[in-house]
Amino acid sequence: MASETNGQNATQAAGISTDIITLTRFLTEEQSKVKEATGDFTLLCHALQFSFKAISYYIRRATLVNLTGLAGQSNATGDDVKKLDVIGNDLFIAAMKSSGKCALLVSEEEEEIIYFKTEDGSARYAVACDPIDGSSNLDAGVSVGTIFGIHRLADGSTGSKEDILKPGTELVAAGFTMYGASAQLVLTMKGGGVNGFTLDNSFGEFILTHPDMRIPKSRAIYSVNEGNSLYWEEHTKEYFNSLKFPQDGSGKPYSARYIGSMVADAYRTLLYGGIFAYPADKKSPKGKLRILYECAPMAMVFENAGGQAVDSTMARMLEVVPEHIHDRAGIFLGSYDEVEKVKSFYK
Ligand code: AHM
Numbered sequence: 001m002a003s004e005t006n007g008q009n010a011t012q013a014a015g016i017s018t019d020i021i022t023l024t025r026f027l028t029e030e031q032s033k034v035k036e037a038t039g040d041f042t043l044l045c046h047a048l049q050f051s052f053k054a055i056s057y058y059i060r061r062a063t064l065v066n067l068t069g070l071a072g073q074s075n076a077t078g079d080d081v082k083k084l085d086v087i088g089n090d091l092f093i094a095a096m097k098s099s100g101k102c103a104l105l106v107s108e109e110e111e112e113i114i115y116f117k118t119e120d121g122s123a124r125y126a127v128a129c130d131p132i133d134g135s136s137n138l139d140a141g142v143s144v145g146t147i148f149g150i151h152r153l154a155d156g157s158t159g160s161k162e163d164i165l166k167p168g169t170e171l172v173a174a175g176f177t178m179y180g181a182s183a184q185l186v187l188t189m190k191g192g193g194v195n196g197f198t199l200d201n202s203f204g205e206f207i208l209t210h211p212d213m214r215i216p217k218s219r220a221i222y223s224v225n226e227g228n229s230l231y232w233e234e235h236t237k238e239y240f241n242s243l244k245f246p247q248d249g250s251g252k253p254y255s256a257r258y259i260g261s262m263v264a265d266a267y268r269t270l271l272y273g274g275i276f277a278y279p280a281d282k283k284s285p286k287g288k289l290r291i292l293y294e295c296a297p298m299a300m301v302f303e304n305a306g307g308q309a310v311d312s313t314m315a316r317m318l319e320v321v322p323e324h325i326h327d328r329a330g331i332f333l334g335s336y337d338e339v340e341k342v343k344s345f346y347k
């Protein structure tokens with residue numbers, strides 16, 4: 001007993017926490033709260049977290065092992081493909097396949113749906129992902145990320161297009177990992193809160209560092225590619241001008257922050273508040289960002305953290321149904337009040 005007390009004193013004195021909530025522990029605890037849980041979702045998440053760790057590892061080593069630059073091809077949505085895009089995509093596919101729980105996968109890098117047939121039909125999930133979002137920033141060492149959304153197959157289905165061409169309201173879980181100064185994983189589940197984990201490279205574990213994340217209700221920060229303003233619709237121009245040239249007597253304009261990586265811009269917005277937008281415009285009438293693996297998962301995170309997300313027609317982003325797997329939408333997401341302000345310009 002005495003030595004136990006001495007031990008506790010020693011850990012306290014050293015400022016060491018011995019009761020750490022890893023992602024693995026968090027998932028196990030979440031699973032135990034659901035009576036009918038089979039553990040399949042937990043296993044799928046374990047495969048996901050391995051892909052995040054592996055992608056993070058290769059991004060960190062990219063410059064040293066000649067992984068920067070183009071792979072010499074373009075992807076399903078016509079973007080130049082970086083070598084790391086290919087590696088990230090391959091890692092993600094292998095992780096989903098080997099999990100045995102993923103029936104089908106939509107990736108930004110793949111034109112068609114990838115189906116993983118299992119003998120026993122135990123794969124009950126459909127996953128959409130952008131393995132490395134913001135990859136045009138990679139060679140400059142700027143933060144990029146992986147975005148994912150998870151749907152459950154309809155009863156009786158063994159996996160079909162209809163299992164993934166669903167609105168975000170049907171997502172069972174979604175989130176993203178940002179590969180920045182450290183790898184930050186943000187995860188949310190249907191009807192739940194938003195939790196943030198930081199990859200501790202020495203442990204090789206994601207540690208719960210940001211429990212129950214809530215986005216500030218408002219903040220005077222906007223994040224948009226202003227280089228597109230020539231193509232913006234009038235109400236888009238009016239809205240952003242109102243942030244820069246306030247007429248309400250406060251006299252203080254908003255600050256602009258734009259990284260050009262959705263995951264990094266969204267993560268900052270989630271922590272600090274404000275608004276992130278990639279509006280539809282005259283050049284891109286459907287917007288740039290993809291519904292299944294960019295807009296909907298982010299919208300779920302922001303709503304579950306107390307914020308909002310809408311498309312360029314001001315429809316709730318989570319209710320937008322994609323027409324095809326790489327369908328796009330304009331998007332505004334962020335603090336509750338900031339999105340309300342956007343809506344007032346589009347009435
Ligand atoms: P990607 O999936 O090809 O990387 O493109 C998506 C990225 C987002 O991360 C980011 O918000 C946007 O494209 C930036 O686009 P732009 O360079 O037009 O501002």
Ligand code: MG
Binds near residue numbers: 132133134
């Ligand atoms: Mg992307």
